[in-house]
Amino acid sequence: GEPKQGGILRMYHRDSPANASILEGATYSVNVPFMGVFNNLVIYDQHIAQNSPDTLRPELAESWSWSGDNKKLTFKLRQGVKWHDGKPFTSADVKCTFDLLMGKSQQKLRQNPRKAWYSEVDDVTPNGDFEISFNLKRPQPSLLAMLASGYTPIYPCHVSPADMRTHPIGTGPYKFVEFKANESIKLTRNPDYWKKGLPYLDGIEYTIIPNRSTAILAFVAGKFDMTFPTHITIPLLKDIKSQAPNAVCVVEPTNVSTNIIVNSSSPPFDNIDIRRAMSLALDRKAFVDILFEGQADIGGTMLPPPQGIWGMPKDKLQTIPGYGPDVNANREEAKKLMQKAGYGPDKHLAVKISTRNLAEYRDPAVILIDQLKSIYIDGELDVVETANWFPKVARKDYMLGLNLTGNSVDDPDQSFYENYSCGSERNYTNYCNKEIEKLFDVQSQEIDTNKRKQLVWDIDKKLQEDVARPIIFHARAGTCWQPYVKGITIMSNSSYNGFRYEDVWLDK
Amino acid sequence: MTKALLEVTDLKKHYPVRAGVLRRQVGTVHSVDGVSFSLDAGETLGLVGESGCGKSTVARSVLRLVEPTSGQIRLDGEDITHLSKTALRPHRRAMQIVFQDPFASLNPRMTAGDIVGEPIAVHGLATGQALEARVAKLFEQVGLRPDQMRNFPHQFSGGQRQRICIARALALEPRLIVCDEPVSALDVSIQAQVINLLIDLQKQHGFSYLFIAHDLAVVAHISHRVAVMYLGRIVEIADKDELFRNPRHPYTQALLASVPSANPLAKKLAPLVDGDVPSPVNPPPGCAFHTRCRFAMERCKTERPVLMGDGHQVACLLNEGTGRPAQLP
Amino acid sequence: MFAYLVRRLFLMLVTLFGISIVIFFLLRIVPGNIVDILFAAAGYVDPADKVDLEKQLGIDQPLVVQYLHWIGGLLHGDLGYSYVSEKPALQEILPRIPITARLAGLALLFSASIGIPLGVISAVKQGSRIDYALRVMSLSGLSLPSFWLGLLVLTASVAMFGQMPIFNPNPQSFGEAFATYCIPAMVVGFRSSALTMRITRSSMLEVLRQDYIRTARAKGASDAAVNYHHALKNAILPVITVIGIEAAFLIGGLIVTETVFNIPGVARFLVEAIRWRDYPIVQNLVMFIAVVVVFANFIVDMLYAVFDPRIRYTD
Amino acid sequence: MAAIDFDVELRRAGAHATGGWRRVLFLAQRHVLGAAGLTIMTVFVLTAVFADFIARYDPLSVDAAHALARPSWAHWMGTDSFGRDVFSRIIHGARISLAVGIGSTALGGTIGVIVGLTSGYLSGWVDLVFQRVSDVLQALPLLVLALIMTAALGPSLPNVILAIAIPLVPTVSRVTRANTLALREQPFVEAAKSIGMSEVRIALRHVLPNTLAPLIVLATAQLGSTILTEASLSFLGLGIPEPYPSWGRMLSESAAEYVRTAPWLVIFPGIAISLAVFGANLFGDALRDILDPRQRG
């Protein structure tokens, strides 16, 4: 029916975000509640599940255009937009935002996790109040993908980054009211929103409930209109369905891959044979069956199709060692490799598998250990507190690590450069292959999407064959809402987008 | 005159009473407040007095189980008041103690044999078979069967337990045994057994007893000399016969009069004193007994009498100089 | 009495001082700090940023300096700023206190009002069926993990009423207020009522053996008078101590219960703060808990004096 | 006056129960609950010791094909989401719980006894310092302290044991100290002094053995509470980590996800924990009654 005005959308939040500043955040815990406070220059269409170059929509920018050499991207900005504190929005704000992100401004973000996204951007120059250009070092068509991410809101120039952490000001449909750590987050309708008539809701309230069972019980009991997005595991989904049969639930990939980081700089995994054997021994289907009751995807680095845009097609995928359907054959081969390396039924290889102390990490690790048993590897789980995990990984103080890699946009540039380029901070394994690195640049500059796909598939395949960072699976998760909640779309290839909620309404 | 085995001179033991923020001392328990006496070899000195007058404190101080505040304790002429723990160890063999409560005096988790053998083992006097034999002999000496060595204290009766205590005290062949009310907790029929045992042992070994009791009759029976204590001081000390025949201190007299006679025809109970024993924290000035004394004079409230006399010593102003007993009206 | 109070206060300060040292240094030997955690979320560590941030938060300074800074601030009522929310720590802690206090108070009340009478009954009827039943009941209470009990209550209430007693900061009706505080308080109190009952029982049994109970009977006093007037008056003393100690234990129990019932009190906040290594919050919160516990002990001692005339804190 | 059956009364009082076994049997009859507790504890200990023989599956072995199987003949208590046999996990979990319970109680107890004995025996400033330290430890609720400790040490079996043990120290040391102070005044200790025994020897030979009874009672009670503490820590994400089949984690994790869909995952670990704690407490209670002579009727 026709959207109705009014009502407060009540959701629970899975945990208390560190602060309210999306630019500094690196988890969708910040992203979800505060995306509605802001606007981007461009954004993926919030009602199309798959984020793709075809679904880019203007937002604070009215339009954009590339220069002939594809090295300059110019945006025409919307006029008459006001910040929540009443100040007008201009190109200066955009410049400020990107200077901040590129680390060029006086004021600094406390953390700047996505600085690398703009490594090809030379500078950002305003032309008058309502036009702005990004000058690139080389063509990078996927820059738009980054700009359209939920992680790229435009910040006001006149509010300091520190204030943005505690009281964010944006141009978006909802105004920030309060954020009580561990308790609640409240947003209220922005009556002066530049999109006339929006938003429909009077506000959004998040109650922070870290204990999953309590949260879900509360949803079932009708205390909430919606669960935290992509927070419901597959087993729990059944539970919700059985208790609240009317609830609408969707399951989508989160574009988070579960992978193994291998410390190839010290024994035993400096031996490529053992690395190969390990990747051959993986029974990916078993992981998916156990953890997702079959509802997760097997793929390479890029999220597999159809939800993923860049993932390898199935037939190509199966040509990669270890991805073949015959697990036993793979394991036989793996055993041979192990024997070659000097291990066998009488001489097992003892391995420590480190991972974070969170169920999403621990559970696959438990299965991994079980599977490695079949190729003479005795795994022992080493559970690490969150605070110590990255320092430990950075010190290379591990043999195998079970890791989750979240891709904030479904784009190879983000994924490849971040995780596989030599010297990248997030390339935990220090995998470094100069030839592949050249290919990264080639695909990045390719304008033609189809050609680029071919390039990406080849790269992806090569990465898997190198056992750079064996991907086990791409997770999926569920989101549920009460039937009267309308206008929600869960993105199918990104869990960092789709929370603007400006045209969500309650049919009550 | 032979040198005394034990000589106690002006022994004082004060316990601080602390209070206040800094646990400053605000008062003193004058548990023992200047006690002097001597004890010859083979002699028994009885010590009587009411509860809390400091008898046990004297006993413990003599054995250096508590550190005296001041004064001197000489054993065989040697001053042991300030000896270090190690220096004291050889002297420990010379003096032993038997306590009142035969139940609490024995470690419930050790066998009787172990208890009696422990002193011997500690001083390394014997081990193994030899130790066993010595313990068996001690058992026989105190009238216990050697086969009872393997029993635990709770398997013995009160009198038997006290015998174990005595055997333990004898183990080191001491010359002085301090008996702190050794029979108070026992039944009369058993009490007689223990007293007889103590007397017999003294005859055999010739050691000295410092014998503490609150029962005058018992003290009278076993002692050669008797000292009467009141609130931390000795008020009268004399040969037994002299003391009982001729008590001079009003307190001694009251004490004697309070003992009910086992003769129904003798005089009926006639308490000679009123009221309770004052607290040793703030003992009355002057003569500590003046608050209950029927003969109290004005002087008694301020002047503190000292032990005077030859042989029969009394600390009472009434007696001063006269050498005569306090007069009953 | 006054001197005693001053002395007690002095000892309490010594204890609190000790706690401040323990908690301060314990926290610092915990590997990883807020900076690590912030970067962990980002999935990488930029060493330069890290140094900057550490400097900004002052955790690059020598520990002693940090400690003195903290204590100095504490004495001026300045608890510092939360690393996470960047708000004044006081502002974060203060509003949560009444919630936990109410919960703890109700739990104690529940525990005492159930535990003491049942304990008395069980002692008086020692060896009877009622005694056995009560003892088994109380022991089962002690054997249930409290989060499990909490979840059961929640699950059952959703299953039975389609409703759940989740925390409501502004209860509108009595029913809501009841659900908000009483149900969680009962879950916490259930366990401690079992403890209270046990201690009441054994304390009563002890007292019932005393000579003065026989004296009371010899006077011709009735069973009720003997049990409640003569015995309970004496038996209540150890019970008070245990309830006092329970007050400290309650905070432990509340951590779990606040988590299960999603109550934004200090106990759960503490866990979160520990997880985030939010030193200013953890330190100050632990100090606050310690102050409460130390004071609870103090109150218990005072109550002792009220109930037991033999105890007069005169020294 | 009603006729009194002397035999029945005497039997009730346990007069026939002389000598070892009959006495034990009598005590078991007299303290039915305690006997039940002891039985539970014994079963629990035997289970832990012989876990390898009792368990029918490898508790860590994952089996995708049989995930979340209902209790059946093949899997008596069903399987968990990994297809691991719950029965085998519970059997092996007894080892963990026992390790946590006995480990932390023994560790905390030993340290507590040493501290309490030293403190009570030496008095003076040593005592003062120990007293203040235990004040400090006692002012922090057990769970809070354990929480910070596990956070500090990281979640591993030894660390969890240590984290639970440390908060026990003040309780044990207080009890020991109080007993020591009382025993020091006992004539048998004075007698030991008077024969020239060294203080250390007195402490070990005369004082310590006589403080053991209350400590044993305390320990049995603590045993239960340590198991519960571990469960709570697990619930808060700081308990014994995978792959050890800790009851606490089995319960707390499945309680979140499977209460309704796979209740056996919740029921059996829950029963295991409660039963173990219950048994320890029952036994501890009876032990106290038996060891405390004043309780004897």
Place this chain on the structure above:
Amino acid sequence: MADTSDLVLEVKNLKTVFFTNSGLFKAVDDVSFTVKRGETLAIVGESGCGKSVTALSLMRLVPDPPGRIVGGSVALEGTDLLALSEAEMRKIRGNRISMIFQEPMTSLNPVIRIGDQIVEAVRLHRNLSTREANDIAVEMLRLVRIPEPARRAREYPHQLSGGMRQRAMIAMALACRPALLIADEPTTALDVTIQAQILALILDLQKELGTGLVLITHDLGVVAQTAQRVIVMYAGRKVEEASVESLFAAPKHPYTRGLMASIPAVPAPGVAAQERLNEIPGTVPSLVRLPKGCAFAPRCKLAVKRCEAEYPPLTDWGGGHLAACWRAADVAEVA
């Protein structure tokens, strides 16, 4: 026992046992005695011979379990106490029959004011206002010669010395002017000088109120100075009963005789002290494994075969001097 109307208490064949895990304790075995108005009856015997249990049986306060009165009758002013219901008995306790216990330190409730404890005793049996009862309490405290009774009434037991507490106990016991007062070792825990004061006080009050008194003690000296008649108990049985004079002049039971001989005497002027005391060999037998015959036989110098086989009946040896001994006639000769 001519004038039965004068009898306050008549105990017949009282039997009290304890069922314990080491067996059946016949704590009181077939004990009979009477107490007349104003008379003092002393019960003596060594520890564990059943004195306190006898007293508690009279009050019907034997702890059950493990204790039980299994036979006999206790008639107080003609009423059989053992036949009364518990509620009826409560009306009598503290009213017609009162008891003072051995331990003044622990027998008063530490958390209730002295005055209030007496008030309670009064108000349980007399319909009085608190105020009136209060006055009586203060009056009683004055009667037992506690200085400043009004102030002391407002104090707690710990604020009083041992002697004063025992006085307060006496005041409480006598508050309702009972017909019978049982004093179970009322002075054992006190110093000799205080003991003398308390005993004198009890006797004074007894005379004043005409109360019958059962005085339990192990001190023969106390018996000699206070009682008119004496019962000697050994291992739960009455072994001898006589007037004080008769008993001390010529005990008929070897146990009594041994007891007297084993007590050291304060040396009187001119009397030479004996070197050794006469001791009774052996120990008191356990109440569980009592021999079939005379319980004293194993320790008795006079024991003959018959003593071990047959329990001697209580026999009157003239002038109401009862003794349970086969060889009572020979006792005088031996020692």
